[in-house]
Amino acid sequence: MSKKTLKLKIGELKTSLGEIKDFEISIGRILEETWEEEVGPTPFPSISDLRNWDLKLLERYKPFYMPFCDVCCLCTMGKCDLTKDKRGACGLTMPAQQSRIVLLACCIGAATHTAHARHLVEHLIEKYGKKWVIDVGGVNIEVEAPIIRLVCGIKPKTLGDLEEVLDYVEKEIVQLLSATHTGQEGSFIDFESKIFHAGMLDHVALEVADIAQISAYGFPKADPEAPLVEIGFGVVDKSKPTILVIGHNVPSAISIVDYLEDIGLRDKVEVCGICCTAHDLSRYDPKAKIVGPISWQLRFIRSGIPDVIVVDEQCIRADALIEAQKIKAPLIATSEKNCLGLLDRTGDQPSEVIKDLVDGKIPGALILDHDKVGEIAVKTALLIAPKRIKFKSIPDIQSVIEGAKKCRKCFECSRACPNNLPIPEAMEEATKGVFKKLSDLLDLCIGCGRCESACPINIPIHSFMEVAAEKKLKEEKFKIRAGRGAIQDVEIRQVGSPIVLGEIPGVIAFVGCANYAKSGKEVVEMADEFAKRNYIIVSSGCAAMSMAMYKNGEGKTIYEMYPGVFDAGGVSNVGSCVSNSHIAGAAIKIASIFAKRKLRGNYEEIADYILNRVGAVGVGWGAMSQKAASIASGFWRLGIPVVVGPHGFKYRRMLLGRKENMEDWYVYDARSGEKIYVGPAPEHLFYSAETKEEAMVMIPKLCMRPNDTTKGRAIKLTNYIDLHKRIYGTLPNDLHMFIRTVADIPITMKDEVLEFLKEKEWKENIIPDPTLLPRLIRKRRE
Amino acid sequence: MIAEPWQKAEIPGPTKSFIIQKPEVAAALIKKAKHPLLIVGHEVVEKLNSEIKLVDYIVRIAKAGKIPVIASGKAFTEIKNFIPVSLMSIVEVGSRLIDPKWNGIDGLGPHDLALFIGIPYYVEWLLLSGIKHFSNVTTISLNRFYQPHASWSFPNLSLKEWIKNLEILIKTLEGG
Ligand code: SF4
Ligand code: SF4
Ligand code: SF4
Numbered sequence: 029m030s031k032k033t034l035k036l037k038i039g040e041l042k043t044s045l046g047e048i049k050d051f052e053i054s055i056g057r058i059l060e061e062t063w064e065e066e067v068g069p070t071p072f073p074s075i076s077d078l079r080n081w082d083l084k085l086l087e088r089y090k091p092f093y094m095p096f097c098d099v100c101c102l103c104t105m106g107k108c109d110l111t112k113d114k115r116g117a118c119g120l121t122m123p124a125q126q127s128r129i130v131l132l133a134c135c136i137g138a139a140t141h142t143a144h145a146r147h148l149v150e151h152l153i154e155k156y157g158k159k160w161v162i163d164v165g166g167v168n169i170e171v172e173a174p175i176i177r178l179v180c181g182i183k184p185k186t187l188g189d190l191e192e193v194l195d196y197v198e199k200e201i202v203q204l205l206s207a208t209h210t211g212q213e214g215s216f217i218d219f220e221s222k223i224f225h226a227g228m229l230d231h232v233a234l235e236v237a238d239i240a241q242i243s244a245y246g247f248p249k250a251d252p253e254a255p256l257v258e259i260g261f262g263v264v265d266k267s268k269p270t271i272l273v274i275g276h277n278v279p280s281a282i283s284i285v286d287y288l289e290d291i292g293l294r295d296k297v298e299v300c301g302i303c304c305t306a307h308d309l310s311r312y313d314p315k316a317k318i319v320g321p322i323s324w325q326l327r328f329i330r331s332g333i334p335d336v337i338v339v340d341e342q343c344i345r346a347d348a349l350i351e352a353q354k355i356k357a358p359l360i361a362t363s364e365k366n367c368l369g370l371l372d373r374t375g376d377q378p379s380e381v382i383k384d385l386v387d388g389k390i391p392g393a394l395i396l397d398h399d400k401v402g403e404i405a406v407k408t409a410l411l412i413a414p415k416r417i418k419f420k421s422i423p424d425i426q427s428v429i430e431g432a433k434k435c436r437k438c439f440e441c442s443r444a445c446p447n448n449l450p451i452p453e454a455m456e457e458a459t460k461g462v463f464k465k466l467s468d469l470l471d472l473c474i475g476c477g478r479c480e481s482a483c484p485i486n487i488p489i490h491s492f493m494e495v496a497a498e499k500k501l502k503e504e505k506f507k508i509r510a511g512r513g514a515i516q517d518v519e520i521r522q523v524g525s526p527i528v529l530g531e532i533p534g535v536i537a538f539v540g541c542a543n544y545a546k547s548g549k550e551v552v553e554m555a556d557e558f559a560k561r562n563y564i565i566v567s568s569g570c571a572a573m574s575m576a577m578y579k580n581g582e583g584k585t586i587y588e589m590y591p592g593v594f595d596a597g598g599v600s601n602v603g604s605c606v607s608n609s610h611i612a613g614a615a616i617k618i619a620s621i622f623a624k625r626k627l628r629g630n631y632e633e634i635a636d637y638i639l640n641r642v643g644a645v646g647v648g649w650g651a652m653s654q655k656a657a658s659i660a661s662g663f664w665r666l667g668i669p670v671v672v673g674p675h676g677f678k679y680r681r682m683l684l685g686r687k688e689n690m691e692d693w694y695v696y697d698a699r700s701g702e703k704i705y706v707g708p709a710p711e712h713l714f715y716s717a718e719t720k721e722e723a724m725v726m727i728p729k730l731c732m733r734p735n736d737t738t739k740g741r742a743i744k745l746t747n748y749i750d751l752h753k754r755i756y757g758t759l760p761n762d763l764h765m766f767i768r769t770v771a772d773i774p775i776t777m778k779d780e781v782l783e784f785l786k787e788k789e790w791k792e793n794i795i796p797d798p799t800l801l802p803r804l805i806r807k808r809r810e
Numbered sequence: 811m812i813a814e815p816w817q818k819a820e821i822p823g824p825t826k827s828f829i830i831q832k833p834e835v836a837a838a839l840i841k842k843a844k845h846p847l848l849i850v851g852h853e854v855v856e857k858l859n860s861e862i863k864l865v866d867y868i869v870r871i872a873k874a875g876k877i878p879v880i881a882s883g884k885a886f887t888e889i890k891n892f893i894p895v896s897l898m899s900i901v902e903v904g905s906r907l908i909d910p911k912w913n914g915i916d917g918l919g920p921h922d923l924a925l926f927i928g929i930p931y932y933v934e935w936l937l938l939s940g941i942k943h944f945s946n947v948t949t950i951s952l953n954r955f956y957q958p959h960a961s962w963s964f965p966n967l968s969l970k971e972w973i974k975n976l977e978i979l980i981k982t983l984e985g986g
Contacts, residue, residue: 092905094940098823111825112943122943443818448931482818545930677901677936684905718900718933719852719883726899756897757887 063183068630071181072196075203075225081632082221082665084800085639088692089664089683089713091220093126096680100125103210118210127219128208130657130681134226135205137658140342141230141606142197143365144277145237147341149190151279151398152244158188162243165250168516174616174627175235175609179228181629187244190236197229197236204229227661228631234659235609242513245282247311250514252593252600257310259318259576260504263300266333269413270298271405272357274325274348275340276605278308280362283402284338285313297409302328303343304569304604310510311603318508320577321570322652323475323542327494327501329355332420336385336409338401341365343541343653347477349392354421358385358408359392362401370394378403386411422491422498425461431487432458441489444482446675447472447545451479451489463496470497471547474650508576509587511568511603515614517621519594523564524622528641530740532596533747534558534731537611538567538575540648540656545674548574550720551649552586555599557724559586561747562596563731568608571649572601608659612666615642632801639667639710640695640798643731643744646670647723651679660714669710669730671723676716683713687762695734697796701805704796706734707765721755729760734798738771746774749781764788768795813965816931816955825942826958827951829965833975836950836962837982840875843923843948845914848872849903850895851929852883862969867976868927869893871952874983877925878916885928900929904937908944926960927952935959952976 070077099107100116108116115121120128152160162184164172171177173184176193184190204222207213213222241247248254264270273281281301288294300317301309302324309316319328322343329337329351337352341363345351349368352359361368373381373393378400384390385408395401423431435455442451449472454465470493479489494501526532536558538551552575559565567575576585590599594614602610619637620627627634638644646663648656651672657679660670664683672679686692687708694703709732717723728747736744745766752760764785767773769792773781799805813829815822830836840846848871854864865885869892872879879895886897896915906912907924914921924947926934934951938959941949951957954972956965964975 090905092901092908092940093944094904094936095943096936096939097821098825098939098943109824110943111823440818443816446932448817674930674933677933680936682901682905684902686905686909715899716901716933718930722852722883722899755883755887757890758897761897 063628065626065628067181068626068628068633070631071629073179073631075200075207075222078225078228078631078665079221081635082224083217085224085664085667085713086217086220086683089685091123091127091216092682092684093123094677094680095122095126096678120214121216123216124214124219126681127216127223128213130679131204131219131223131226132208133654133679134223134230134658134661135201135208136654137656138197138226138230138233139201140655141237141658142194142201142233144341144606145233145240146194146198147277147363148237148279149187149194149240152240153187156187156244158186160187160244162186162189162239163249164239164242164514165516168250168518169514170517171617171620171627173235173239174613174620175231177627178616178629178631178634179232187240190240193232193236197233200225200229223661224665227658227663228665230658231609231612231662234606235613237606238513238603238609241278241308245312247308247603248510248512250516251512252519252591252598254311254510254512254592255314256507256587257314257316257318257510258505259320259508259573260506261319261324261328261501262504263317264319264333265298266418268296268298269335269409270300270333271336271338271409272319272328272334273299273301273305273309273338273340274303274344275363276304276342277340277363278305278312279398280338280340280401281305281309282312283398284405285309285316287402287406291406293406297406304606305340307511307569307572307604314510318573321542321548321573323473326351326475326477326490327470329357330421330491330494332418332422335413335416336360336405338362338405339366339368342655351421353391356388356416356419358412360401360405361392361394362396362398364396367394368392372396374400378407382407382411386415422494423488425495428458428463428492428495429461431492432456434485435487436485438484440482440484441479444478446474446476446478446543449473458492458496466493466496467500469493474543504577506576506579506585507588508573508585509592509601511601511607512592513603513607514610515594515617517617520614520617520621523595524618526596527618527643528622528735530643530733530736530744533561533563533728533744534643534645535564535566535614536727537644537646538565538571538649539569539608539611539646539659540571541650541652542570542574543650543652543673543675546720548650549578551575552578554647554649554720554724554727556586558727559590559597559599564594564596565590565599566594566602566611566614567600568602568611569605574650605655605659611646612662612668615644615666615668618642633804635665635667636799636801636804639800641733641735643733643736644668645727645730647727648676649673649723651676664713669713669715671726671730672714672716673723674716674718682716684715685711685713687711687765695796695798695800696802696805698799698804698806699797702796704798705793706796706798707768708762709734709766725752725755732766734796738769738795741766741768741772742774745772746777749774749777759784764790768793813956815958816966817935820932820935822958827960827963829956830950830962830975833979834982836952837979839923839948839950839962840877840925840983845919845921846875846877846923846925847915847921848877848879848925848927849900849929850879850881850885850889850927851900851933852885853930854928855884855888862973864928865889865892867980870980871976871983874980880915900933900937904940907941907947910945921947923948923950925950925952929953931955
């Protein structure tokens with residue numbers, strides 16, 4: 029619904045109350061009659077409504093494009109060579125083509141989350157009714173849907189209200205996608221603005237999905253003490269029939285555990301999961317086990333442990349059915365979006381389908397009714413488990429030695445491997461029956477299987493690594509805190525002031541996929557370092573899982589070492605990818621609950637507040653998918669910088685500030701209207717780091733904000749300088765740009781820093797009440 | 811070895827780098843350049859072969875060619891023990907190299923030639939592409955594997971051949 033139609037309807041509402049009630053019921057729309065906050069300038073914004081804000085950001089954070097290749101191949105006039113200043117047959121240039129590709133990726137990501145949200149909301153309405161009340165934290169949460177309030181300007185109360193929100197998001201995504209058609213948008217800067225729009229819509233959809241499922245399924249409601257649940261390859265009890273769920277959309281998995289409860293067999297069957305469905309299942313049933321992130325798919329299926337595999341949507345390997353067949357495990361597909369070529373058996377009697385699956389007549393079935401999935405998966409698992417006797421597709425040790433001897437050292441595998449892993453060397457060692465190198469490779473492997481596709485003699489390389497690491501894998505048993513959901517209002521009240529003033533040095537969100545150049549260990553090392561330094565650490569999705577998969581000297585995981593609160597030194601897991609909305613939501617709530625800024629349809633002002641005051645940074649160390657791209661772009665529009673790992677270069681566009689260009693770093697002082705230089709804070713909006721060390725210096729730097737008090741800036745600088753010295757052995761050479769007054773200088777480093785400032789001919793400056801929006805300037809009090 | 815992308819699926823498009831058949835060619839390009847720059851990634855430290863210390867080669871190239879050096883991460887920490895070096899991340903260097911107004915790392919004006927070494931293959935791939943499309947800076951990849959987005963690149967080389975090439979490059983530079 030567009031802004032115009034919404035306004036019209038509200039107008040009608042005011043003219044005649046009786047009629048409106050009928051009107052409301054007849055088309056099932058929500059209309060705001062109880063929210064007293066006045067509507068801001070941009071409820072349900074269209075593509076161009078926030079364009080001015082976007083252009084402000086893009087003026088400072090210029091896109092740096094790094095095309096994968098020289099051509100565009102999207103239409104039949106091409107391939108067109110766009111090298112340098114060449115234009116394609118349609119007139120497009122390379123910068124526009126690259127931003128178009130990023131927009132496409134973000135539209136794919138936003139559409140995926142929106143489709144997920146739409147499915148969930150429809151499913152939950154069918155089960156619980158449109159009037160089911162949204163409740164994400166009882167009395168602890170007053171602002172139940174900060175993103176929806178901010179973007180749409182409405183206050184959703186029931187599941188039914190969320191349909192309205194999705195109508196808007198879907199319409200906007202279609203508009204954005206249409207802009208990528210040949211002969212539409214031609215300006216890279218406008219493509220960039222549209223990318224921000226896609227990201228903002230994505231966050232709305234994320235919030236719809238998570239608040240719906242929290243409300244209906246009774247997931248932990250903003251609970252810092254959500255239960256510790258089990259995660260790891262070794263936590264699954266192989267003696268029981270085992271059902272593996274993979275994907276992001278949890279209804280089928282929930283129907284499996286519900287069915288088991290109904291028939292009294294919950295403790296007799298293992299239900300475990302990979303990726304975000306696993307997160308969400310463990311929020312519903314703490315007995316459910318999480319195997320691991322997306323990159324665990326091949327290794328876990330090949331282990332033969334699953335008796336039945338149930339897939340829903342997103343981040344499922346396209347060859348899941350083939351892999352399932354290798355271990356003779358039937359596969360049940362449950363989503364229209366991922367049918368895997370299977371026959372639709374939804375309409376058939378469950379008993380018939382079960383028989384066909386157990387007898388091996390069919391490799392799998394498409395079942396589009398979640399209740400039926402529960403029954404079919406459970407009964408099939410019970411019947412097939414004794415027959416399968418854990419049929420593995422990984423070879424025995426002798427076959428690995430023999431296979432390794434056949435290796436030609438042609439390097440085709442290494443050349444296909446995203447991380448260029450030295451597989452041939454490990455093969456050489458394996459010929460002698462020594463498997464250390466092969467086993468070590470599994471730690472660095474992202475489970476993509478490209479090495480196997482590339483091997484000219486079809487050595488099952490990934491399986492070989494798994495055999496080599498088998499013992500280690502069995503011992504992988506960890507604890508992760510189940511997704512807590514939203515951040516409580518009281519937590520926001522408590523940390524609002526220290527964050528905005530800078531005394532809590534920052535909020536760091538570790539999110540995204542498992543596409544690491546090195547192992548997931550780097551994520552937990554970073555999280556641990558910053559938790560120790562009193563940053564607020566939040567995590568979600570595969571990154572939250574990777575963080576759980578290492579123990580300290582006392583055998584504790586990071587979730588056992590730190591409390592799950594949203595406070596200095598807390599480490600929380602908000603939940604699955606859709607729970608990322610609570611991270612953006614927390615930043616928004618700081619502006620609204622702590623600073624009492626108006627939220628309703630007031631996007632620009634809130635984003636301006638966050639950019640200038642809330643020291644938050646997103647870290648997608650293994651960001652891989654299109655969804656990760658759209659999540660990141662939602663953070664950008666809100667003024668939250670995102671750091672990605674080295675594979676993030678392949679998003680082929682960064683948004684980088686230029687700290688030496690002084691003119692880029694002016695803000696208005698809202699008190700006086702004066703333009704004040706505030707230094708490059710935050711320096712970048714989207715940044716790809718080559719190594720963990722580089723990220724660890726950049727993250728604290730990006731937490732600095734113009735509004736930091738001197739005490740807060742001193743704390744932030746202490747962390748920046750300290751890490752810089754530890755990693756690079758020197759003071760940062762841009763330090764003078766971040767010191768506004770002498771009081772900013774950390775006391776313990778005063779002499780050294782003063783000397784440095786002298787060299788740089790540094791001059792003292794004032795600390796403004798910062799804003800980029802002229803309309804927020806208050807009149808000078810003469 | 812042959813000049814095809816080291817990572818198999820990385821197909822560059824119509825504009826591909828010239829292959830450095832003889833390192834003397836690279837040396838001549840460096841000598842001809844008005845304001846070259848050497849950009850060093852973290853792999854020069856991480857992928858050290860037990861006998862070969864790559865950092866030594868970087869130091870020698872920089873000295874022989876009188877080239878200012880930018881290094882990222884651990885490469886900076888190591889190199890600063892031997893020669894003056896600026897710390898900057900790879901992506902930050904890239905975004906400056908495409909700006910004709912950038913006054914160079916030493917403030918002496920825009921760089922017309924940039925040499926790259928020690929950067930992860932896929933990172934260098936994208937970085938070189940950005941520079942190729944959006945600037946007139948000549949780029950030379952001194953890494954072991956063929957980088958088609960550079961102006962000039964070695965073909966895929968064995969470790970031995972690579973080191974031999976670097977030695978010749980240094981000797982030619984030293985020769986005046
Ligand atoms: S499966 Fe692992 S080893 Fe094989 S190509 Fe992928 S990351 Fe490399
Ligand atoms: S290259 Fe990427 S997008 Fe293409 S099939 Fe592989 S994982 Fe999928
Ligand atoms: S591709 Fe196969 S044969 Fe070639 S080096 Fe790798 S494992 Fe050996």
